[in-house]
Amino acid sequence: MALKTVYGLVKYNPNPKEKKTSDGVIRALCRVTGEDWDSIYLNLLKLGFELKVMPTDSVVWKKYLDGKGFVYHSIPVEKGVKRPKVETFLREHPTGTYILRVAGTILACVNGHYYTMYDYNDSAIYGYYEKIY
Amino acid sequence: MAVKSRNKYYNPNPLKKETGDCVVRAICKATGKDWDTVYTEIGKLGFEMKEPPNYRNVWKKYLENNNFIYHSIPVKKGSKRPTVASFAETHTKGTFVLRVARHIVTCEDGYYYDLNDFADSAVYSYYEKP
Numbered sequence: 001m002a003l004k005t006v007y008g009l010v011k012y013n014p015n016p017k018e019k020k021t022s023d024g025v026i027r028a029l030c031r032v033t034g035e036d037w038d039s040i041y042l043n044l045l046k047l048g049f050e051l052k053v054m055p056t057d058s059v060v061w062k063k064y065l066d067g068k069g070f071v072y073h074s075i076p077v078e079k080g081v082k083r084p085k086v087e088t089f090l091r092e093h094p095t096g097t098y099i100l101r102v103a104g105t106i107l108a109c110v111n112g113h114y115y116t117m118y119d120y121n122d123s124a125i126y127g128y129y130e131k132i133y
Numbered sequence: 134m135a136v137k138s139r140n141k142y143y144n145p146n147p148l149k150k151e152t153g154d155c156v157v158r159a160i161c162k163a164t165g166k167d168w169d170t171v172y173t174e175i176g177k178l179g180f181e182m183k184e185p186p187n188y189r190n191v192w193k194k195y196l197e198n199n200n201f202i203y204h205s206i207p208v209k210k211g212s213k214r215p216t217v218a219s220f221a222e223t224h225t226k227g228t229f230v231l232r233v234a235r236h237i238v239t240c241e242d243g244y245y246y247d248l249n250d251f252a253d254s255a256v257y258s259y260y261e262k263p
Contacts (some may be wrong), residue, residue, distance in 0.1 A: 017183040026185070037183070045176045045186070050149040052168070053177065054157070058184050 008090040012108075012115035021118060024105035025056040031108035031115045032131060033068055033095050061106065062129075066100060070129040084122035086114060097131035139221040143246035144237075151248050155236050156187040162239035162246045163262055164199060184190050192237065193260075201260035216244060218252035220259070221253050228262035 014030040014037045015023060029040045047064060048055035077083050086100060086107065094112040102123040108115045145161040145168045146154060160171045175195050179186035192209065210212050217231060217238060225243035233254035235249045
């Protein structure tokens with residue numbers, strides 16, 4: 001049986017033990033910064049300690065991205081209009097490095113592909129960060 | 134007649150943030166340690182396990198390392214799980230960490246301690262402090 005190909009998805013798991021765990025924030029930050037899992041974990045842990053929130057809290061990863069030259073773009077949606085989905089975003093952004101905020105996690109998107117373990121093509125995007133070079 | 138709530142407001146966060154730190158909060162209450170200590174200890178354990186510190190595997194391991202005893206709550210078909218409120222009513226002595234959906238809360242001597250009242254949440258399992 002042929003496996004279904006998911007548009008834009010590149011299977012990516014930087015976890016040192018290759019665990020499939022709820023480390024989506026660390027995974028995404030590894031991909032867009034080029035830093036390894038351990039470094040990201042420890043940096044978020046330190047930042048979370050300073051801010052007194054959990055290391056994978058949105059407050060922490062947002063601050064981390066702010067310090068790495070990323071710029072936030074909100075996605076305002078008019079009443080009755082649906083939010084863009086991941087697949088639509090990929091097609092409209094074939095170049096560049098982004099972090100997409102979807103329900104429950106964040107996704108790294110680089111040059112029209114997203115890097116994670118699962119299919120998020122139908123997930124709605126609430127906002128995104130763009131790497132400014 | 135109104136039933137008196139067994140919920141007590143509890144927030145050990147040093148900045149008094151009402152944030153998603155329930156794992157640290159519950160462990161603080163159950164162990165008597167402060168927020169910074171618990172955060173640091175589960176952070177270290179999560180690093181060793183390569184999982185986020187508030188992930189279930191990590192806080193379970195942390196409690197087991199601190200000699201807490203695990204109790205499952207088997208439920209027969211057709212019967213309901215106990216709620217946090219009913220658990221507190223029937224456990225008036227001892228310290229327990231209760232697992233409810235996407236959350237943990239500590240119950241001590243018949244009262245449960247948290248930012249919000251999870252009275253009606255079903256308890257899936259719990260850890261008992263020896």
